[in-house]
Amino acid sequence: MKKESICRAEQMTAGYQGPAVIHEVSFDIRSGEILGILGPNGAGKSTIIRTLTGLLPLEKGSVLLAGRDRKNLKEKEQARILAVVPQSINTFFSYTVRQMVEMGRYPLLGPLNPLKSDDIRIIEKSMKTADVHDLSDRTVDQLSGGELQRVLLARALAQDTPLILLDEPTSHQDLRHQILMFNTIREQCRHHGKGVLCILHDMNLAAEYCDRLILLHHGRIVASGTPEEIIRNDVIRPLYGQEIDVRLNPHSGAPMIVFNRKQSNNSPLENQP
């Protein structure tokens, strides 16, 4: 069955009041699929999320969300299509975890409409799925970085959108929660038909969970394909300047990298486009 495209970026070029950070980036995010974005630091990965959501204006190209040009969508309409899990947020006041997750329902409510029983059920379920239900009365300033990331995932799940964008969702997670988070994300794709774009640094997680990968360097896509096509020494080494040894995960058969510190390259990276 052909998977439906929820988000299509075409020739997307954008930057921060200066030279463009991403150049002519094109990709599709399809329902029921996880698209992973890999790339060295400063490659423009987070800029892709900011541009897709309209935080950064497009200098060139277009973004289609659920078949509609993003420019024609109101903010609330957009928030009903896509949810974002940022790496972290700065809350200025001490909201409880429950209050934070409740905010995920705001795009679906009128200014004075109270939360209905359906909303509360979704909020409870989202907190349980993201393993933050036990923290529901804690304030966000009492949480660790990993707990806060899971609260942001719960908020995105409460938003109940067909598309979720995640910016390094496991950067603060312990091993158990890295696996829990990605199992949750995969479950959302497989059983709820959501499309997911996920920015990652961990290539083993990317190979294990993503259906397709994009490799970004200096704001341009330099390779894209299945994990088997991307997680290869001849593709990774030129970008990271690091030899990798690719094996197969004995449990899943996905590519898995093993690094050799004796082959570690400490010299600066070449400035290749």
Added chain:
Amino acid sequence: MKSIHSTFLLIAGILLICISGYLSVSFGDLGWITPSEMLNILTIKISGNSPEDRTSSLHQVFWTVRLPRVFLAVIVGANLAVAGVLMQALFQNPLADPYVTGISSGAAFGAVTAMTLGFSQLIGMNGIAVCAFMGAGATTIVVYRISNHGGRRNAAYLLLTGIAVGGLMQALTAFLLLRNDPYNMRNILVWLMGSLAYRSWTYVWVLLPYSLLGLSSAFFLHRTLNLLSTGEESAHYLGLSLFRSRRILLLIATLLTAGSVAATGIIAFVGLIVPHILRILLGPDHRGLIPASMLLGPILLIWADMASRILVPGREIPIGIVTGVLGCLFFLGILKARKTESL
């Protein structure tokens, strides 16, 4: 359970305003008005009979001096407290309030301009209110733009910008003062210090529409304020139009501040003290914070007004001095509590 809790707090708040208001109208230069005398005054007003000697003067003072004063305290207290809540969410900083951000000084500059140019004689209180609104609006925009450091609201920048722009507005106000004759200069100076004294019903009626508009709009914005308090990027991801929300909040906060300054002069720190106490008691959710500020702001201002009449025997001091001292202690307390964090 939650709704019972909210209803209880609402009733308690309204009761406290009534008790505070009763105490405030009960005492003054003519001595205490006992409950039976107050009942008598109300009966006379309703029946339309003419009052007797002591009752006559009490009747006069009650209706023309003490009651408008309490009503003004209620309206201005609610305005300034809610303006503080809006600014703290807008600037994403618990230290922001109309005074700290220089907005009150901008409103005062506008109002003094109107008084100096004689607008107040031409079009009355409305002229002062409109000029105060223009002064406050211009200051808000300047402070907001400059404190937006590298795309982020920076607390230290906000405070420094507020101090700088507020200082400029005070300097310009002082310059305008010198253009007035000594009698006017004294009146404007007393007005600048913030006072509820000698305010007739006219002030109440002029201020009321601005306040009703601002306060009722703020009531509908609790979700906008919650989202903004989690950061602008996060608010955008949850469907908030930053462009529209910022402008609406600036407009309402400016309206509430300017109206209040035009009626009573600068009464500092109410917008800092009230939200801070309420966040400790109720948490940061603006669904409760906005209505609670509409209740605690008036209570604070009624008691500050009573203190301004009691603290110096035989003489009334401007209420701005009382809230200034309270706010200073509060401000230092907040800074001390946050000393380990960066501003």
